[in-house]
Amino acid sequence: MKKQYAVILLLAFGTSLAVANSLEQAPVPEPSPEPEAVAERLPPKLRKFLKKEMHLLAEAGRTMEAALAEGDSKTVEDLAKRMHESFIMKQELTTMDLRELKVIVGEDFVTRDKAFHGMAAELSLAAKAGDVVLQQEIFGNMIRVCAACHVAYAPKASVLE
Numbered sequence: 001m002k003k004q005y006a007v008i009l010l011l012a013f014g015t016s017l018a019v020a021n022s023l024e025q026a027p028v029p030e031p032s033p034e035p036e037a038v039a040e041r042l043p044p045k046l047r048k049f050l051k052k053e054m055h056l057l058a059e060a061g062r063t064m065e066a067a068l069a070e071g072d073s074k075t076v077e078d079l080a081k082r083m084h085e086s087f088i089m090k091q092e093l094t095t096m097d098l099r100e101l102k103v104i105v106g107e108d109f110v111t112r113d114k115a116f117h118g119m120a121a122e123l124s125l126a127a128k129a130g131d132v133v134l135q136q137e138i139f140g141n142m143i144r145v146c147a148a149c150h151v152a153y154a155p156k157a158s159v160l161e
């Protein structure tokens with residue numbers, strides 16, 4: 001009898017710890033058990049936003065690739081700036097949505113997303129400076145960040161096609 005009571009207490013304690021954790025600013029620390037299914041765990045609204053962002057990224061990436069081939073730094077600059085400031089993260093989601101998103105996708109995902117947006121900022125600066133070689137290099141690295149995140153979280157998703 002006593003033992004059972006202790007177990008229940010322990011469970012209750014564990015649950016309140018978990019709740020406290022999820023209310024923290026930082027997202028849950030452990031990687032999710034099935035990271036490749038992360039998008040499937042999002043509520044429909046958030047998944048829709050993620051998909052929309054991904055399509056915008058892919059479209060911008062393709063246009064950028066063509067602009068790079070033509071040495072059109074101005075187009076690269078504008079698109080990279082939009083990628084950096086983009087898309088869902090700051091504009092269309094409320095703070096609560098963002099919190100929920102972070103709790104579901106986890107810290108590693110958010111870190112990758114930040115790295116990606118940081119590279120877009122670097123790319124827009126390189127384009128502004130008209131440095132074609134640097135633009136090619138950063139663009140290549142950026143696409144690798146897209147692909148690496150897909151390998152971890154969406155292995156079936158394409159990148160630029």
Ligand code: HEC
Pocket residue numbers: 038039040047050051054055057058059061109110112113116142143145146147149150153154157158159160161
């Ligand atoms: C931080 C992780 C992450 C980064 C960085 C990332 N993606 Fe994605 N991407 C995802 C996830 C997760 C999905 C799966 C979305 C789903 O199934 O709802 C996805 C899906 C996609 C899709 C398919 C969308 C669909 O309708 O199924 C495309 C296209 C795409 N990404 C392009 C890109 C491009 C281009 C970049 C870089 C410029 C990029 N992604 C960077 C995580 C990422």
